[in-house]
Amino acid sequence: MEGVGSNLKVVESSRRIRYCDGLLRVLGLLLTLVAAILTGAHKETKTIPISITKTLPTLHVPVTAKWHYMSAFVYFFVSNAIAFSYAAASLVASMAVRTSKDKTGLVVVILDMAIMGLLLSANGAAIAVGILGQYGNSHVQWRKVCNSFGGFCHQMTAAITLSLVGSLVFFWLVAVALLNLHKKSR
Numbered sequence: 001m002e003g004v005g006s007n008l009k010v011v012e013s014s015r016r017i018r019y020c021d022g023l024l025r026v027l028g029l030l031l032t033l034v035a036a037i038l039t040g041a042h043k044e045t046k047t048i049p050i051s052i053t054k055t056l057p058t059l060h061v062p063v064t065a066k067w068h069y070m071s072a073f074v075y076f077f078v079s080n081a082i083a084f085s086y087a088a089a090s091l092v093a094s095m096a097v098r099t100s101k102d103k104t105g106l107v108v109v110i111l112d113m114a115i116m117g118l119l120l121s122a123n124g125a126a127i128a129v130g131i132l133g134q135y136g137n138s139h140v141q142w143r144k145v146c147n148s149f150g151g152f153c154h155q156m157t158a159a160i161t162l163s164l165v166g167s168l169v170f171f172w173l174v175a176v177a178l179l180n181l182h183k184k185s186r
Helices: 002-041 071-097 104-135 150-185
Strands: 043-050 059-066
Touching: 002 071, 002 150, 043 150, 071 104, 071 150, 104 150
Parallel strands: none
Antiparallel strands: 043 059
């Protein structure tokens, strides 16, 4: 009788882990999708007064801020698109792992770690450019631009925040897989 109770606990624990894994994968999929959409869909155009010399009149030049003008934002966008695509594929793969006993689960965990690293590096690059946009750098004469393009900067901040949470979701996917592995080894 004691063996039946422990088998039920294992089955219940396994269901809980699969449910948590599926929920985290859907959450990662949604977060990286929204981060990519926020990045790719927004641009802001402002008319900026430019004074060349004190004797010439001020020129009013329309300037547009777009994500693809900065390579760090391109990397950020592409990384979130890759993470979204992977999250969709891994959701399907993790459902297939439920019935198979092969090494697919190990491959998925390794890819989860790779996606987490990709997202964290893209977030770091985007944050660095965002800080330059917010504060500028007087040593190299880079002026702050977020005072002129506030909407663009706020939208990128939201995208970066969502992507950071998405990278934490992939971290938790790896943690859940390690906990599951630890429970199986007992």
